[in-house]
Amino acid sequence: QQKVQQSPESLIVPEGAMTSLNCTFSDSASQYFAWYRQHSGKAPKALMSIFSNGEKEEGRFTIHLNKASLHFSLHIRDSQPSDSALYLCAVSGGNYKPTFGKGTSLVVHP
Amino acid sequence: GPKVLQIPSHQIIDMGQMVTLNCDPVSNHLYFYWYKQILGQQMEFLVNFYNGKVMEKSKLFKDQFSVERPDGSYFTLKIQPTALEDSAVYFCASSPTGNTEVFFGKGTRLTVV
Numbered sequence: 001q002q003k004v005q006q007s008p009e010s011l012i013v014p015e016g017a018m019t020s021l022n023c024t025f026s027d028s029a030s031q032y033f034a035w036y037r038q039h040s041g042k043a044p045k046a047l048m049s050i051f052s053n054g055e056k057e058e059g060r061f062t063i064h065l066n067k068a069s070l071h072f073s074l075h076i077r078d079s080q081p082s083d084s085a086l087y088l089c090a091v092s093g094g095n096y097k098p099t100f101g102k103g104t105s106l107v108v109h110p
Numbered sequence: 111g112p113k114v115l116q117i118p119s120h121q122i123i124d125m126g127q128m129v130t131l132n133c134d135p136v137s138n139h140l141y142f143y144w145y146k147q148i149l150g151q152q153m154e155f156l157v158n159f160y161n162g163k164v165m166e167k168s169k170l171f172k173d174q175f176s177v178e179r180p181d182g183s184y185f186t187l188k189i190q191p192t193a194l195e196d197s198a199v200y201f202c203a204s205s206p207t208g209n210t211e212v213f214f215g216k217g218t219r220l221t222v223v
Contacts, residue, residue: 031209032209032210034211042216043114043201043214043215043216043217044153044201044214045214046211046212046213049210049211088153090212092208092209093209094209095165095166096141096158096160096165096205096208096209097143097155097158097165097166097208098143098155098205098212099155100145100152100153100154100155101152102151102152103151103152103153
């Protein structure tokens with residue numbers, strides 16, 4: 001049974017800061033790794049995803065995957081108040097069932 | 111982008127009654143899911159569905175729960191009878207391949223009183 005854990009549970013950063021969110025998983029055969037963002041009262045929406053080891057950058061967001069360490073992360077450069085949300089990491093593999101972490105609640109204050 | 115539609119957005123129901131949550135997944139997607147989320151907390155997997163069949167159910171998917179997608183229409187989650195602990199937001203989601211991005215609906219907030 002896949003276990004997905006996120007850290008920290010919550011984070012408060014000032015506007016302009018670098019934010020780092022972490023996710024660990026238990027199944028080394030996992031194939032797809034993604035970050036979702038959920039604003040209060042809204043549906044989660046995929047932010048970024050990665051399939052293989054390494055980094056991928058899209059604008060202010062960078063996702064980093066290290067399968068050997070069973071760890072991936074999301075880094076937000078120049079954090080903005082609009083980035084404030086619940087961030088969920090998701091991992092899926094051959095069971096076609098994305099498993100989500102409990103989430104990191106991010107608050108970026110002006 | 112692709113949209114998953116959920117009806118209704120809110121539902122209040124008396125304990126013991128039946129409720130059906132409806133989902134219109136993205137048209138060319140093959141994998142469908144129901145997730146349960148309480149108070150903005152963890153998105154918990156309930157069930158996935160492919161090719162007209164349930165693939166996997168979690169322990170949260172009680173005997174009172176059932177899913178179906180008759181003739182390619184709405185993908186439904188039925189709870190009969192409902193219990194107080196069923197109060198939550200239920201998200202429907204769909205995916206083209208099952209191992210890529212999952213697209214969520216806006217959720218149905220179910221309150222059992």
